[in-house]
Amino acid sequence: MTDSRSFPLADVLSVTTGLMLTRRTPHPGAALDEILTFMTGETLAWWQAPRAADACTEALHAQHPFLADLLPPEGTSRTPLGKAARKAALQLWLFTAELKHGTVLEIEPLTDWVHQDQGKELLDQIELAALRVEPS
Structure with missing residues (x-):
């Protein structure tokens, strides 16, 4: 049996929604690093974070199925609302989610994480980006 660990719901939702909802200050990115490191079992380079977040989101949805349906309210990510209004709407949504x-x-680590050499993964991403051709 693997060891689980407790994480704040706000930090977990920062991974599953792609929005920075953690209440950690002054380094909110540390919350994401901590969850991704725990779940993958390795310290990741910044360019590995999107792949890890995708894998972790899938696992988090499997571990806690309600997370798949726990989405921020419409209008809080890309709308003409002011920054303060978006932040207030997200905080209210998060508070309601925490009440419920x-x-x-409790989070379990990934059992199927595929380790990749950091340097090789970066070079692979650079090569893939170079292959993308923009239409003239």
């Missing part, structure tokens, strides 16, 4: 689901979740 609790403030922390």
Whole structure:
């Protein structure tokens, strides 16, 4: 059996929604790093984070199925609302989610994470980007 660990729901939702919802200050990115490192079992380079976030989101949805349906309200990511209004709407949504689901979740690490050499993965991404040809 693998060891699980508790993480704040706000931090978990930062991974699953792609929005920075963590309440950690002054380094909110540390919340994402901590979850991704725990779940993958390795310290990741910044360019590995999107692949890890995709894998972790899938696993988090499997571990806690309600997360798949727990989406921020429409209009809080790309709307003409002011920054303060978006932040207030997200905080209200997060507070409501915490009342319903609790403030922390037990998370299991990934069992199928595929380690890739950081340098090789970066070079692969650069090669893929070079292959993308923009239409003239």
